[in-house]
Amino acid sequence: SFDLTQPPSVSVSPGQTARITCSSDALSRQYTYWFQQKPGQAPVLVIYKDTERPSGIPERFSGSSSGTTVTLTISGVQAEDEADYYCQSADNSATYVFGTGTKVTVL
Amino acid sequence: QVQLLQSGAEVKKAGASVKVSCHVSGNTLTELSILWVRQAPGKGLEWVGHVEAENGEAIYAQKFQGRVTMTEDTSTDTAYMELSSLRSEDTAIYYCATRTAYNAFDLWGQGTMVTVSS
Numbered sequence: 001s002f003d004l005t006q007p008p009s010v011s012v013s014p015g016q017t018a019r020i021t022c023s024s025d026a027l028s029r030q031y032t033y034w035f036q037q038k039p040g041q042a043p044v045l046v047i048y049k050d051t052e053r054p055s056g057i058p059e060r061f062s063g064s065s066s067g068t069t070v071t072l073t074i075s076g077v078q079a080e081d082e083a084d085y086y087c088q089s090a091d092n093s094a095t096y097v098f099g100t101g102t103k104v105t106v107l
Numbered sequence: 108q109v110q111l112l113q114s115g116a117e118v119k120k121a122g123a124s125v126k127v128s129c130h131v132s133g134n135t136l137t138e139l140s141i142l143w144v145r146q147a148p149g150k151g152l153e154w155v156g157h158v159e160a161e162n163g164e165a166i167y168a169q170k171f172q173g174r175v176t177m178t179e180d181t182s183t184d185t186a187y188m189e190l191s192s193l194r195s196e197d198t199a200i201y202y203c204a205t206r207t208a209y210n211a212f213d214l215w216g217q218g219t220m221v222t223v224s225s
Contacts, residue, residue, distance in 0.1 A: 001171065017141050042202055042218055043144075043152065046201070047210035055208075086152050088212075094159070094166050096142070101151040 002026040004087050004099035011105045018074040020102045022087030025068050032070040033088045034063060036081075043086065047072060074104070081105045109133040111216035118222045124191040127219045129203035136161045136184040142212050143177060145199040155201070158186065186212050186219045 005023045005036035012018040022032060032050050045054055047063035050070055058070050060075045087099035131139060145157040156167035158177050176189045186203060190194040201219045206210040212217040 023178075042215035044215075045203075045209070045211055045213040048209045048213070052209065054211075054213055077125070081156060084151075088152075094157075096154040096157065098144070098152040 001095055002091060002097060004089060004097055006085075006087060006099040006102045008100070009103045010104065011107055012071045012077045013073075018077050018081070018104055020074075020085050020087075020100050020104070021069055022071070023052045024089070026097075027065070027089060027090060028068050029072055030047055030089045030091065031083045032063070032065065034072045035062075035088065038083045046085075047067045051106045062074065072107060077104075077106055079106050109205070109214055110141075111205060111214060113201075113203060113219045116220040116222070118224065121194055121223055121225045122222050123193050124223070125193060125221050126187055126189040126204075127201050127203075129186045129216050134184075134207075136179055136181050137188060139205045139207075140181070141177070141186040142204040143159070144192055144202045144204065145197075146202070146218075147196070147199040149200075153199075155188065155190075160189065167182040174225040179223070190221075193221075195223050197221065197224055198223045201214060 014090045028048045034047035036046045037043045046057050046061045047055040051063045064071045090096045108210050112130045112167040115208045119125050140160045142157040145153050158165045167175050174191050178187045207214045
């Protein structure tokens with residue numbers, strides 16, 4: 001198994017850009033997925049396969065990958081984007097791992 | 108439109124077992140892989156295990172090996188996650204999820220709160 005490391009928190013003003021990183025040596029070989037979770041709700045998929053955005057997710061959400069670090073970027077942050085964000089990946093033996101989670105606060 | 112409906116909250120004594128269900132509507136269970144994830148109060152998401160649609164194989168997180176069993180009843184399109192020898196640290200919301208598109212877990216159940224009391 002492996003660990004996915006995220007910063008515990010990110011604070012951003014409305015309209016600014018939030019960047020959340022997820023790091024592991026395993027990410028150079030596997031896809032990463034990002035989930036948004038608001039209090040009292042189930043997680044919602046916002047990015048899949050590193051950079052793809054599901055239907056219905058605003059364009060301000062984007063993903064990128066560089067070596068062992070993947071990044072979720074929220075451009076033009078809105079108050080409704082305040083939530084916890086988790087990255088997720090898997091290894092070759094179909095073991096799934098979630099990142100430690102990042103709380104995004106909109107100031 | 109696929110939906111996942113989970114069973115209601117459970118309160119169990121330490122040492123007991125709990126069985127959480129996840130009913131699939133809008134598709135048949137045999138077509139879907141089912142993921143189980145839990146979240147302790149104030150904590151992050153934790154993978155418990157999953158059942159692959161391709162071969163029905165259950166893969167469990169090493170942490171839960173020997174205590175968790177994931178089964179499926181295809182006649183009712185219901186997936187089950189049973190956790191035994193419960194301890195207070197198992198108090199959490201348990202979610203099921205599945206892939207409907209994008210080869211990613213994009214559909215989640217509403218969650219089932221399991222409380223373990225000593």
